[in-house]
Amino acid sequence: MKSLVLAHPEWPGGYRAGQHVDVRLTAEDGYQAQRSYSIASAPEDERLVLTVERLEDGEVSPYLVDELRPGDELELRGPIGGYFAWVQELGGPLVLIAGGSGVVPLRSMLRHWSNTDRSVAVRLVYSVRRLNEVIYHDELLAYGDREGVDVRFVLTREWPDDWPGHRGRIDKALVDEVAGPPEDGSRIYICGPNGFVETAAGWLAEGERDPSRIRTERFGPTG
Amino acid sequence: MSPVSRGFRGRRRPVADPARLPPGQYLETGFPVLSAGPTPHTPLDQWTFLISGAVDQPVSWTWEELLALPAETPMVDIHCVTKWSKFDTRWRGVSLDTLLEHVDSDAAYVTAWSDGGYTTNLPRADVSDGKAWVAYQYDGEPLHPEHGGPARLLVPHLYFWKSAKWVRGLTFTLDDEPGFWETYGYHNRGDPWLEQRYQGD
Numbered sequence: 001m002k003s004l005v006l007a008h009p010e011w012p013g014g015y016r017a018g019q020h021v022d023v024r025l026t027a028e029d030g031y032q033a034q035r036s037y038s039i040a041s042a043p044e045d046e047r048l049v050l051t052v053e054r055l056e057d058g059e060v061s062p063y064l065v066d067e068l069r070p071g072d073e074l075e076l077r078g079p080i081g082g083y084f085a086w087v088q089e090l091g092g093p094l095v096l097i098a099g100g101s102g103v104v105p106l107r108s109m110l111r112h113w114s115n116t117d118r119s120v121a122v123r124l125v126y127s128v129r130r131l132n133e134v135i136y137h138d139e140l141l142a143y144g145d146r147e148g149v150d151v152r153f154v155l156t157r158e159w160p161d162d163w164p165g166h167r168g169r170i171d172k173a174l175v176d177e178v179a180g181p182p183e184d185g186s187r188i189y190i191c192g193p194n195g196f197v198e199t200a201a202g203w204l205a206e207g208e209r210d211p212s213r214i215r216t217e218r219f220g221p222t223g
Numbered sequence: 224m225s226p227v228s229r230g231f232r233g234r235r236r237p238v239a240d241p242a243r244l245p246p247g248q249y250l251e252t253g254f255p256v257l258s259a260g261p262t263p264h265t266p267l268d269q270w271t272f273l274i275s276g277a278v279d280q281p282v283s284w285t286w287e288e289l290l291a292l293p294a295e296t297p298m299v300d301i302h303c304v305t306k307w308s309k310f311d312t313r314w315r316g317v318s319l320d321t322l323l324e325h326v327d328s329d330a331a332y333v334t335a336w337s338d339g340g341y342t343t344n345l346p347r348a349d350v351s352d353g354k355a356w357v358a359y360q361y362d363g364e365p366l367h368p369e370h371g372g373p374a375r376l377l378v379p380h381l382y383f384w385k386s387a388k389w390v391r392g393l394t395f396t397l398d399d400e401p402g403f404w405e406t407y408g409y410h411n412r413g414d415p416w417l418e419q420r421y422q423g424d
Contacts, residue, residue: 026225031233034247036305059234059249067230075225080421082407083259194256198369205261211339214261 001101001135002065003040006048006074015043017112018085018105018189018217021050021078025060035060036080038104038191038217042111048076051135053101084217086112090187092120095179097170097200099127099192102219106191107136110143123150123178127170127196129157152178170196172203182209191217243300244308245415251307256369259403263338263389267373272357274322276394277330283392284322286373289357292317297356299379301386302415314377316358319350319393330395334402335376338389343402344411345378345385350393354380357390382413382420 015021017039024034035058041049054065068074086094086109094113096106103126113122122143128134134153144151154166154174166174180186188204190197197218204214238250267286275281284292296315302308333350336342349355358377359366366372371388378385384404405411410419418424 024225025228025231025233027231027233028227031235032225032247033231033233033249034306057234062234063228063231069229072229073226074228077421080408083403194369198256198262201261205263211260211263216258216260218256218258 001051001053003049003051004064004068004074006050006076008048008076011048011076013043013048015039015079016082016085016087017042017108019079019081020105021048021076022080023050023060023064024075024077025063026075033059039079039108040104042108042115044112044115051101051104051107081217084189084191084215086187086189088112088116088120092122093180093184093186094120094122095186095188096122096124096126097175097178097188097190097192098124099196099200100129100133100219101135102190102192102196102217103135104191105217106189107140109189110140114143118146118148121148123152123180125152125154125170125174125178127154127156127192130155131158131160131163150178170200175200175203176207179204179209182207185210186213188214189217190214192219194218240310243310245302246418247420248302248306248308248415251309254309254370255303255305255307257303257305258369258388259341260339262368264368265338265373265389265391270373271391272322272374273392274326274395275392276334277328277397278395279327282322282325289317289374290359292321295356297358297377297379299377301379301383304382304384304409304413304420308415312379313362314356314358315360315363316356316374316377318353319355319357320353322357322393323351326395328395330397332396332399333393334396334400335385335387335390335393337387338391341387341389341403343376343385343387344396344400344405345381346399346412347395349378349381349385349412350376354378380414382410382415384409385413 037050040051270286273283356377359374376387376390
């Protein structure tokens, strides 16, 4: 994983937390490759941040992670999307369920929440294999120290002996607890690999919940 | 004019038939899943396909009635706006021509709608004359719910968000009424060969 911090003097920004941008790379002979990346920064941040997971057989992400240097220019287009987005007016409770690098757009939402309306209750469940794979670890824990915020890391493969949190894959009980009862009207955002999203969204859709309040973003094998 | 990305050469995978790959797309061999919400699961005994809106008489089919209609087995290339394309996908389903024979309408547009609330708009011309199907099998198997089963629209000449998953009907409209992604900034028509990804393309 690597976070790219980008100045954008010619781009007005104005994105919403959860949206993404297209990154287009151009070789000297004109060959181009483009992929979408979630925005990790909040709309209020001065710089645009993309947190990119390096995919071994990818075409764009290895370049962004291994090759890109400070001062290089990057062609972006966006913001794109808009359904998988949270703005203050949507209210809450705001429930964020992340699998692996799926935390990136959810971190944008948390930052936006932190910058705007902290009266909304927020709960984050973030599933990773092991503790050292948690990105934005300190920042997320700092949010968790605030009133009305519940941040939980789920460790699926390895955990310290004294790990107080959930061990192993997320389960229905955990997801239901974090989402709250349907009458709370929680705004639920789920992002991660397809199997993770399908499973978590499927559990939540079983209840009497308004499906339009469950929004998903699935990370497929796009490099 | 795009700036040259210093040090970028690309990992160009040889494509057997590059003329089949629209601009800005790359060839994918898997079948990625993209959906904006939970996957709906409608029991087949409650499933119908309804054509309504600006038509003389709405018409609908049950699941059994749909399966009893003449089926076609298109093999087509599909193109997702998220940049992947997949060649030679094999489907089985009913041509929309077969369904549209049963309605009379002067309306020039249709909105496909789905379980879960998804909609997408199409000119009638884009779902006529052998260009679109209601597909219920993929690669010889019942269409998996993640990929839109029990049935999805298949409109392969447009970006794949137009091929509405979990489709349940078409509503004829006199005016062109943007659907779900079309109101979130995606292109109204979505022709991959013109790279009509987003509004303004």
